[in-house]
Amino acid sequence: MIAITPWDCEITDKDECCKAGDVETRDLARGMAGALFVSLPLLFTMEMWQIARTIPDTVLLIFLSLSFFIVRAFIEFAGYRREAWQRSKWWDALVAMGIGLVASAVTLFVAGIISFQVDYYLSAKLIALETIPTSIGAAVAMNQLGGGDAAKDVPFSPDLSVLIASLLGGFLFAFNIAPTIETKVIVLQQSWWQVGLTFLLSLGVSYLMVAVACFETRDLDKRRIINAEWLEALIAYLVAFLISMLLLWVFGYGTPTDPLEVWLPQTIALAYATTLGGAAGRLIL
Incomplete structure (x- = not known):
């Protein structure tokens, strides 16, 4: 069963009392910044555009699935939240994948790499491939951009x-x-x-x-x-x-x-x- 925190619910973030919606917005913005900071060179790399055209669908799907577990592992060590107020890190990993997908799609679109004139199938493959590094970037946002405040207690x-x-x-x-x-x-x-x-x-x-x-x-x-x-x-x-x-x-x-x-x-x-x-x-x- 999934518990949903109301947007205006008061929570504690870094010893400060604030609304859950404000914290979530900051966390998502942090994840987006991390996604672009880490992966922007790959979003602008011609080899990635070409590989997306030739990589077999099965290999891409397996690699994308594997990347979800890699993102989950990164969330254990780092993450895009200052404090893990959410109950499920698996959910945070899924959100990080979503951040990566949005960051990839928007960047590729404004750069003209994908458009409404480009075959949707090829566009989807390119976005899926680029989502892997961008989602990892979101998952290490705190380590890369947040002063290194990563999770200290890991279950390993x-x-x-x-x-x-x-x-x-x-x-x-x-x-x-x-x-x-x-x-x-x-x-x-x-x-x-x-x-x-x-x-x-x-x-x-x-x-x-x-x-x-x-x-x-x-x-x-x-x-x-x-x-x-x-x-x-x-x-x-x-x-x-x-x-x-x-x-x-x-x-x-x-x-x-x-x-x-x-x-x-x-x-x-x-x-x-x-x-x-x-x-x-x-x-x-």
């Missing part, structure tokens, strides 16, 4: 939090690069020894950001499994590698069924960015 063990933060941060960061042709162009200019150096650099940067730079105080004693910095960097890279493989498959740049020299260098190149995002995720989320 310290070890699982490392994995989830690596996954979410890596996914968000890599999504801005994976649809573009630049990864493929980079690989065409690399030799095999440069691909190997990219792999080593990925591991080094991940370790450097989290273990050496000391952006935050971290208590490894609370962990049962990932209780060493080198192990965290290694596991985080494995997560980044798998995310990179998934994104390259979704956007049609390669799969593990292709020859090794096709998909492996691209995955390693993209995993460099994904690893960087995963390290940032473990610090921010």
